[in-house]
Amino acid sequence: MTGGTDSAHTRWRYRRGLGGEMLAEILGTFVLILLGCGSVAVAVAALPESGRQVTEFGPANWLIIIWGWGFGVVFGVYVAGGVSGAHINPAVTLAFAVRRGFPLYKVVPYWFAQVVGAFLAAAVVHAVYAPALRAFEVSSGTPRAESLDTFSVFATFPAEYFGGGWWGPLLDQIVGTAVLVGLICALIDRRNMAPASNLGPFLIGMVVTVVGLTFGPGAGYAINPARDFGPRLWTYLAGWQELAFPGSYEWFSWYFWIPIVGPLVGGVLGAVVYDLFVGHVLADRAEPEVGRVPE
Numbered sequence: 001m002t003g004g005t006d007s008a009h010t011r012w013r014y015r016r017g018l019g020g021e022m023l024a025e026i027l028g029t030f031v032l033i034l035l036g037c038g039s040v041a042v043a044v045a046a047l048p049e050s051g052r053q054v055t056e057f058g059p060a061n062w063l064i065i066i067w068g069w070g071f072g073v074v075f076g077v078y079v080a081g082g083v084s085g086a087h088i089n090p091a092v093t094l095a096f097a098v099r100r101g102f103p104l105y106k107v108v109p110y111w112f113a114q115v116v117g118a119f120l121a122a123a124v125v126h127a128v129y130a131p132a133l134r135a136f137e138v139s140s141g142t143p144r145a146e147s148l149d150t151f152s153v154f155a156t157f158p159a160e161y162f163g164g165g166w167w168g169p170l171l172d173q174i175v176g177t178a179v180l181v182g183l184i185c186a187l188i189d190r191r192n193m194a195p196a197s198n199l200g201p202f203l204i205g206m207v208v209t210v211v212g213l214t215f216g217p218g219a220g221y222a223i224n225p226a227r228d229f230g231p232r233l234w235t236y237l238a239g240w241q242e243l244a245f246p247g248s249y250e251w252f253s254w255y256f257w258i259p260i261v262g263p264l265v266g267g268v269l270g271a272v273v274y275d276l277f278v279g280h281v282l283a284d285r286a287e288p289e290v291g292r293v294p295e
Contacts (some may be wrong), residue, residue, distance in 0.1 A: 021084040028080025029117030039068020045136040054258035066212035074205030091267030097269040118230025156220030173262025182270035222259035
């Protein structure tokens with residue numbers, strides 16, 4: 001009996017360490033993408049093809065998407081936060097490794113787990129909404145490989161006003177992710193005005209919501225390499241072809257790397273800016289002055 005118990009204990013020991021954290025990151029990211037991409041599927045194809053939408057929603061469709069992604073983050077963080085810290089975003093993981101002492105050896109495993117979770121969630125969304133996506137493509141007369149609308153359910157693309165250039169959407173992703181990570185740093189900083197009563201995940205989700213409201217239309221506010229790359233992998237396998245990889249269409253080409261590099265740079269930048277203007281000030285104020293007896 002003892003041998004069997006020890007064997008079982010050894011078999012599941014990985015759950016206590018990095019393996020358990022990776023499982024949490026997979027599920028947390030899965031929840032994020034499931035609700036986020038699900039909201040886009042509703043706005044783009046499901047409502048228009050369901051018979052429940054009499055007239056076009058117009059800008060209201062954007063609000064469906066923004067709130068879907070915001071609450072996707074909220075519940076993804078609540079799901080995984082107690083185990084892995086719920087990064088659910090490679091940009092957050094990298095920023096925390098650079099500025100918050102997160103172990104470097106965990107960065108790549110976290111990234112892998114996040115992409116796996118995003119890929120699996122995209123597959124589930126596709127399975128649920130496949131009839132709506134097909135109906136939309138038929139009604140619009142657009143083959144899947146050329147349907148930017150149905151592709152947008154899963155991954156991002158740049159606005160036409162960028163004129164096919166890379167710098168505009170890259171800057172968009174850098175700034176949007178810097179805002180996201182900078183505000184996350186503020187919300188989790190207990191030396192500052194960190195929210196109490198477990199409200200942190202909700203407010204982090206609201207950060208994503210406000211980024212969508214303010215920096216969303218330019219490049220689809222991926223602000224998360226796994227959020228774009230995982231579903232993009234799925235769309236490539238599911239028939240969207242060059243729209244997915246290399247990420248080319250009428251007004252953009254080889255776009256797939258922008259939602260990866262931009263957020264990684266922006267995440268570190270956001271943490272650095274927060275520390276430069278606020279974090280270091282709080283750290284200095286927390287240290288007692290030399291020769292002064294603490295009160």
